[in-house]
Amino acid sequence: MKELILNDANKIPIVGFGTYQSLEEEGIESVDCAISNGYRLIDTAAFYNNEVAVGKGIKASGINREEIFVTTKLWRENLGYEVTKTELEKSLNRLNLDYIDLYLIHWPANAKNYNNWQKTNAETWRAMEELQADGKIKSIGVSNFFQEHLDALFQTAKVIPSINQIEFHPGYWQPELVEYCKKQNIVVESWSPLARGKVFGNEVLEAISKKHNKSASQVCLRWIIQHDVIAIPKSTSPKRIVENINLFDFELSAEEMKQINNLPKMGFSGELPNTWPDKF
Numbered sequence: 001m002k003e004l005i006l007n008d009a010n011k012i013p014i015v016g017f018g019t020y021q022s023l024e025e026e027g028i029e030s031v032d033c034a035i036s037n038g039y040r041l042i043d044t045a046a047f048y049n050n051e052v053a054v055g056k057g058i059k060a061s062g063i064n065r066e067e068i069f070v071t072t073k074l075w076r077e078n079l080g081y082e083v084t085k086t087e088l089e090k091s092l093n094r095l096n097l098d099y100i101d102l103y104l105i106h107w108p109a110n111a112k113n114y115n116n117w118q119k120t121n122a123e124t125w126r127a128m129e130e131l132q133a134d135g136k137i138k139s140i141g142v143s144n145f146f147q148e149h150l151d152a153l154f155q156t157a158k159v160i161p162s163i164n165q166i167e168f169h170p171g172y173w174q175p176e177l178v179e180y181c182k183k184q185n186i187v188v189e190s191w192s193p194l195a196r197g198k199v200f201g202n203e204v205l206e207a208i209s210k211k212h213n214k215s216a217s218q219v220c221l222r223w224i225i226q227h228d229v230i231a232i233p234k235s236t237s238p239k240r241i242v243e244n245i246n247l248f249d250f251e252l253s254a255e256e257m258k259q260i261n262n263l264p265k266m267g268f269s270g271e272l273p274n275t276w277p278d279k280f
């Protein structure tokens with residue numbers, strides 16, 4: 001499996017496993033199945049309410065914890081210096097782990113939801129930097145940060161985020177933000193890489209799939225990793241879990257990459273970090 005090197009020199013697999021909405025037994029079984037089929041990056045979040053199941057799935061796989069790259073995230077209603085530290089402890093306890101490979105701010109504080117969003121993100125980040133220095137987190141990063149959120153963070157950050165996990169799939173891939181992250185040496189990770197199925201059936205994707213004798217899902221994921229972006233597809237079906245990591249025996253041409261880059265807007269979640277949600 002190809003790995004990318006983060007700006008803190010840690011390595012991360014280019015394909016991982018998403019777990020949003022995979023709860024309890026289904027969560028345990030799907031994580032175990034993913035690891036048994038070669039996935040070494042598992043993505044969860046406090047908000048997903050499945051960290052216990054993910055931790056059990058990791059144990060059930062029998063693979064050494066050190067060989068697995070575990071990501072979890074701090075929920076946006078819990079931003080701030082002190083609360084970040086207590087939330088990380090809670091995640092470690094639920095996962096039954098003594099360190100996290102990557103801890104992300106799930107969504108930035110924004111002007112709609114925090115009086116001083118810049119300070120809230122800065123204080124949260126300061127706590128994350130300290131947790132990293134203490135060895136409780138190997139890499140620290142953000143999710144759903146627009147350039148404005150990154151630029152504000154850079155004013156006080158001692159550590160540049162290693163990752164920005166953003167919505168990225170055919171039909172909505174935020175190329176300007178991706179370019180900006182790459183310029184800042186921040187690796188981009190794609191969430192909803194399959195747009196939760198909303199892009200399947202698109203003619204261009206179907207034609208390219210047919211040509212390579214691959215599924216539309218595999219074409220979406222291959223397109224993502226050829227952008228040097230990490231993909232974390234979620235599935236609870238063993239067949240699809242295997243399918244989604246079987247991406248290394250074909251390559252999209254420059255022309256095919258361009259065709260997918262240029263698809264019209266589709267599959268967008270509607271979630272914008274600077275305006276969503278209205279209020280919590």
Ligand SMILES: NC(=O)c1ccc[n+]([C@@H]2O[C@H](COP(=O)([O-])OP(=O)(O)OC[C@H]3O[C@@H](n4cnc5c(N)ncnc54)[C@H](OP(=O)(O)O)[C@@H]3O)[C@@H](O)[C@H]2O)c1
Binds near residue numbers: 021215232234
């Ligand atoms: N940072 C963030 O704000 C954020 C937001 C959203 C998601 N995420 C992360 O990103 C991960 C992936 O995103 P996602 O779960 O939203 O969506 P996704 O991975 O784009 O799509 C998952 C959906 O596609 C189906 N599917 C998976 N593989 C398939 C295949 N080969 N053929 C046909 N259908 C297939 C799954 O159904 P089955 O399970 O039935 O296979 C599921 O309904 C999440 O699980 C989560 O870890 C992060």
